Structure formats: structure tokens, C-alpha cells
Amino acid sequence: MLAKKLRYIFEQFKHKGEFNSFEELASGHINDTYIIKTKKKPYFVLQRINHGVFKNIPGLIANKVSVSLHIRKKMTHLSETELNRCVLSFLNTNDDTFYHKDIDGNYWNMMIYIDNSITFETVNNEEVAYEGGKLFGNFLNLTSDLDISKLIEVIPKFHDMSFRYSQFKSALQSTPKERLYRAKLYIDCVADLKEEMHILQNLKESRLIKLRTTHNDTKISNALFTKNNKGLCVIDTDTVMPGIIHYDFGDAIRTICNTAAEDETNLDLVEFNTTYYKAYTKGFLKHMKSSITLLELKYLPLAAKTMIFIMALRFLTDYLNGDVYYKTKYPEHNLDRAKNQFKLLQSLSQQLSTIQN
Template sequence: MIGVLRDVFDVFLAGEEFDSFAELTSGHINDTFLVTTKQQHKYVFQKINKGVFPDVPGLIGNKVNISNHLHHKLSNLTKKERQRRILTFLQTSGGESFYTDQNGDFWNVTIFIDESQTFETVTDPEVAYEGGKLFGEFIFLTTDFDSSKLVEVIPNFHNMYFRFDQFRESLQNASEERLGKAKSYIDRANELKKEMLILQDLKDSGQIRTRVTHNDTKISNALFDLEGKGLCVIDTDTIMPGIIHYDFGDAIRTICNTAAEDEKDLEKVEFNMDFYEAYTKGFLEKTGDAVSDLERKYFPLAAKTMIFIMALRFLTDYLNNDIYYKTSFPGHNLVRSANQFKLIQSFEEVMGRVS
């Protein structure tokens, strides 16, 4: 790996000297490395997983174009301040945003944001609030970017009709044993189908606008300073056209579950309303008039829908004999699906109490 990293280094950082590297293991898809130069500058080298993303140049183009847009929007800040608030992509000596190595793998390089931290889970409403502000600001600052200029890096990623088609096919191909074990969740998925198609229909009819969305708004993709204040939105591989509810709902799904995504003891799975309210407050403070009344009206449904889409995807993969998600034990995907369905139940109960 050191040889490849040096090749990438020479293309992006010809004026500096390579010193050391360390692998960053927080991501699950791409290979990421922290590289330090003899000049004591730090950079993040990332190899994009071309097996997951069919159009890597398009993906990198999305990231770079949005980052450039954000730099322009925050041009009132100093260059140093902007490089802490926004991912800054380097260009190769030939003026390209990526380098293709001898194996055909694609690399991009960003400036490392020092004196920062991430959170894998939320244990404090203040973190949820700061995360909401950070992702809300991302929506606000990109609201004037023409999303039609972005590549759809994962086609149909949040398309609910597509996910139900996959589910229907899995029902036709699943074993009797798995169908039996999953029956209660299959019934629940079918019961919720009409409600879970509402946002998709609003998007398809144009009643809710298509805009720039991040599409992976878990709290670990928010970078905080050492005092716990929101700093920078990171891991922008899945930027593409979408609706605001994708980003709001996915953040709520990951922030407000009181248990791990594959917790077997469903008694531990509850929806944390305090975190929901804190995140929503921060999100709305920063999105401001970039959010329409109609969009705001469907935020609660967005949370439920994004929980559901993961419940359905886990269930579909279980019925397909676990061909997509990595599993650690028999029935792992069914446990994950049960977990998300329990979170929906808790969400309904909590929302019922406050409505």
C-alpha cells in the first residue's frame, strides 16, 4: 500500500515530502488514510470503492462541485477558516480532482481538519442540536445549487417504489423457513405500505422540490470542534439529487435510537424524543426559509419513512439469504429489521403522546 500512496502523493503533492501514513478505519466502504508530510501538513487520501459506486468520476465531481460552491458561499471567511468548515479537495499536477492508479482505482485527496472530533452515537441533546445545525446549514447553503447538475451515484437509493419492488421479488424467492420466521414483519411492511409511499408520491409529482441532499446524515458524518460545536459536514460520497426529508429522516433514525441497530433485546429499543426535538430545533434554525411549509409539515413522516426503508431493506436481504449486508450470525438481518420496526412502534407511541 505504501507504494500506491506514494504514487498518489507525488501526483497531488509534488511540492512536499512524504513522511508517514495511518489508516483511518471509521468508514465501511472506502479505504481512507491520514498522510503527514515532512512539512507537518496533514491530508486525507481516499480510495473510492468502485464496486459500490458505478460512476466514481461522477461521484468525485459531485463532491468537488458542492465543496467549491460552499467555499464560494462562505467567502466572507478567511481561507484558513473555510478549510476548517468545508472539505477542501486538492487537484493533481494536471488539474484533475482524482487520480487513477495502476489497478484502476480512483483516489481523491482533501486537507485534514485538525483539532476536531466525531461522535459515533449521541448521548447528549446538545450534540443532536449541533448536528441539526450543521446539516441544516448544509441544506441552506446548497439550496441555490442546481441539483440536476449532480450525478445520481446510487440510482433509486431512497426510491420507495423500487424498494417495494425488491421486497416483492424477495417474497417470491424466499424459503418457507425464512418466510415463516419473518411473517410478522412482512405483514407489518405491507400494512405500512400506503403511508410509506406518501413522500415518494410528493417528490414524483413535484409538490416537494428536488434539491442537493447528503443522503448519509448519521451523526458520525458531522465533524465537531473540541468544544463540541458543529464544524464541518464530511463523507460526501452520497451527495446527489433528493428531497430534504431523506437527510432529516436519516439523521433522526440514527440519532434517536436508544440502542444499537442490531440490538436483539427489543426492550432496549426506544425513540428518544429529547434528541428529536434538539436536532429539529438546530436543523430549522439553520435551514430558515430554505424549507417550505409543506416540507416542514412532513418532517415527522420523514423520520418514520427513513426508519421504515431500512427495516424493509434489512427484511428484504434476510429473505434473499443475506446477499447485500454483511452478517455476523444467523438471522442477523432479521434482527436488524425487527429493531427498526420496534423503533417505528416507539416513534408512533411517542408522537401519539405529544400530538
């Protein structure tokens, strides 16, 4: 049944492929993503975008396409084949749009699959951290002159700390007592960090730090690498919108410098790796050093702390709300994710002077 449905949707896009089979990619928290294997390569990636999470999907897809086209125009020295390996390439539908809306109201978009590439859920060597830094730094550099007024805010207040605290407060008022009891230690941590966690937002709102085109979901699994561990392509651009570089830097550090997966339940395995922090920062600044300001540079360490915290807060809030946002595999999954991030935050805080130096 699913194969028949995917075949039909696949045929709504302009391509020269013949549907052969499909394989589900299960790494994302939000969307449903499939590799469409055709009789001849290239293969394709067909994605159903979650309209429960994203309210303006045509605008979201317009953002993704605009960013890809902007980057591609700066890489005219590459062949079409090379471009399709280092920049996401979106396909038009037969109706000349970049998405198909099915009879159930679901939105689908399709890209050329980047073959012979790998991803990492966690980082296990300095080279991957450094290459990840170069990749995300270059993404910010290449999009630095993109007119942000042409981008929609895909998820309003996505990294707005006041908004996240407001959501958290609402969740506290409606959650069952049993969940409140299980999360009490972490609920107390949220209250203790409130003032520090608003510093970056205050700098943004005062316009001391400027808005740029940002990815907003720079976990290491959203970077493709060659099989030789060289950075290849930034993927999963659903959350591209105006933001500050600290969002992208901090979220990347959150995954790159965690010595375990973000839902690892053995917290003894969760530590903040300062060696990887140094390697990532070196790669990141390789492309950003000409455009980053001293004030932006000063607050990069706080960006790491803030983005770890905001993910801990979001996982905790979703747990208190009854797991309505993130996909979960078992009842305590979101609480385990939150515990993981709070442990990472504690490890970072213990090494903050080293990181700042």
C-alpha cells in the same frame, strides 16, 4: 504491501506532504478510507470509492467537488485554514482531475484531513443533537441555490420507495428458506406499512415538494464536531444529489434519536428519544426556517418514520440477498441491523402524537 500501494496513490495527488504512515478509518459501510499521516501537518484522507456500489464515480466526485466549491464561495470571510476545517477540501491529481484510477480499476480521491475533530456514532446529549441539526440545516441552506441540473443521480432511485419494495420482493423470491423463516416477523411488517411509506414519494412525484441539493446520508457520524461539541463540518458527501429535504431530515433523526447504535442487538436499549428530536429540529430550522414551506414542515415527522423504515427495509433486503451490499462482521449482522431499525420505528410510532405536536 498496503503501505507501499497507499504511498504510490498518495503521490498521484498535488500536495506538499511527505508520506510517513497511514491509519484505516473503519466507520463506513461502503468505501475504504485511510488517514495519510505526513511528516508535517496537514494530514490527508485518502479514499477508495466502491465502484461496485457507485457506477459513475467521476460524476460522483464532480458532485462532491461542486458542492464544496459552492459552499466555500459563500464563506469568503474565513481564512483558508478556517475554510479547510468547516468545508471538505478536495485535492487535484497530477493529471488535474479530482480522482486517481489505479491499475486494478479502483477510483481514489483525497481530501485535507480535519484535525482536532470528533464524530459520534450515537448521541448522548441535547447539545450534540441541536448542533447536528444546525450543521445539516445549514448544509441544505448553503446549497439551496446550487443548480441541481448540474448534479448527477449518484445512485438512481436511492430513496425511491417503490424501487426498494421491488428489490425486497425480488429478494423474497430467491432467498433460502432458512433466512425467510428468521426474518418472517419483519417481512410481515414491510407489507403492513406499504401504503403509508409511499406518501412522501407521491408528494415528490406530484411536485408538491420541490427537489433540492441533498446529502442523502445524514447519519450523525457524517458530521464532524469540535471537542467542545460544536458542529464543525458535514462530511462523506458521496451521495449528494437532487432530493427532498425529508430524506436528510429523516435520516439524521434515524441516528440521532436512536438511543443505541444501529446494530445494537439488545433491543431493550433501542428507543426513540423525543428530547433529541426536539433539539435537532430546533437546530435544523434555525437555518431552514426562511426557505421551508408549510407542506414540507407538516411532513417532517413522517420523514423520520419513512427514513427509519427505508433503512430497515434495505438492511432486511440485503440480508435476504445474502449480504451483497453492506459490509458485515458476522452472518446475521444485516438482520440485526434491520431488527434494530424496526424496534426504533415501533418506538417512534408509539410517540408520534408527541412528535407531531
